[in-house]
Amino acid sequence: MWLSSPEIARLRTGALFLACAADPGWCTDQAERALAHMHAHGIEPELRGVDDFEDDALIVAVGFVNNGLSLSELRPSGDEFATSLRLLEQAVGRPVAGLMPLAAANVNALVPILTGMQIGLPIVDADPMGRVFPLLHQSLFTLAGLTAGPVAVTGPTGETAILDVDKPARAERLVRALAGEFGGWAAAALYPMSAGTLGASGVIGSVSRLIHIGEILESGLPTHHKHEQLRRTQGVQRIIRARVSNVEGLSRPAPPGQPDRPSSVFLVEESQGKIVQIEIQNELLMVLVDGAVEAVLPDIITMLRPEDASVAGLDDLWVGNILDIVVLPAAAQWYTPAGIELAGPAAHHALLRRRWEKRP
Template structure:
């Protein structure tokens, strides 16, 4: 499949749908960089399924990792991932045959497309999360016991490093610390593996899914028709239209090793007056209605604007604003016992937070 400018626009919309807490401006800037490259070089990117590769072809994940805080004002130049990629390829002694996003959501969904254009190698239709999770090791590759490294990392000032690390939890701590030293973020190349391993362990079809979702969101249709299409094609199981009543940031810090900025938002459901509470910690983690949990990690929770079904962000959480809260299932791997242990509510101490505990 060739990806043209419209596909990249759809990809951005679908990526924000699956990770609406992301910085929308960063996603838009990455889309603009990608489209500008397409126009200046009169080329398109290629998206291929993993089955089209040889089993021993090298596939590498690409993605930004921040220091646990919002991405800094230091914007990418555009070649940072090429530097990180070269470090990993040098360690392996061969070139990657294709690239996957570190997460099938937010800005990281767009990163492999630009790298594909720059290198002439394809994007692979797969990823390790099927959405976005707060922590680097919350991937299906961790469930399979796969190595995160070697990891190439490049910062906004051009500093770079190769981390010879295999354990994914150790990699999380090292890369976050390195991102902080770099100036707030690191462009990383990581999780190198063969195409055969990716076909067995990865979440397949996740890039084309984002393009499909984005095409629905950007269609010239009423909001209700878009909701219906999302129910049919993506398994959306609940849409709650509710008005923001209160937004509370929590003063206590996040647990060690986890992203900060936990907060809680209270809504009033439009039709019934029921109380809806949303827990946020870099991502939308849990939704409760009248105290009963209706969605929690690894469920995907996102927000849309009622007027046109465009993706809302954290800036839309102001008192009096009405939003559609949308819930759909994550990848099947996350609902196994091991998956729940890695990304479920206990992994992020959600039950304690919901009850006001420490």
């Protein structure tokens, strides 16, 4: 299918919905750059299902990797991902047939849209996560025993590197270190694999899902009707409306090798007087209600504004503000023992791990 301008806007909204704690400015900028390219060149990006490719067609993931902090003020010049893809093609000795997002959420959901139009490649309706996780090796490809490399990266000043690395966890450390050296981020091309392998290991339909979510949230329906559609079509399990009562720890340092900005937010569900707590570290990690775990990674936790169900962000976490906390399940593979070990509570901040271990 060919994506129109309204569908790109819906994709952006859906991408923010699954990663509301990330920097929305970069997501918006990437969507606007894609729309500007569409209008300037009179073209539309193509979204294809995995089954639309030959089994041996080469598919590559593309996405920004930062140095553990918010993406820097150094904005892309426009050709960084094309450069990384050329390097990767040289390393593997064959052309790329399709691009998938490194994560079907926030800015990385939009990266293949613009890059695909720039170099004439379709976007694959799949990704390695089905959401976003803080670390690039927290992917279903790691669970499947697939290699991450070779990995090609390009920085905002044009510096490049090709990493002959196999283990995803090692690729995570090397790419994130390079992102810091490059000036805050790197345009990465990684996880080269056949379409057949992707079909067996990835999250299928994750890009079109974002468009469907965006269509719901951008509709003119009342908020409660949007909530009902999210429950019916996206498997939303819980929506908690609560008022922010306290925010703490926004500058606590993170453990080495993990993204920064861990914090705790307390809210009051005024209808019943329940205390809601959110643990945050680069994303919403855990929700507790009266001290009991209500949702935790790999569950997807996000926030909406009650007045119109638009996506809220960290800037909305001010004392007195009312928000809807939304919980929905991640891809089924994340709830296996191996998935929980890789991306569940024990893989994150020690405080989160202790609270999870003390659950009833």
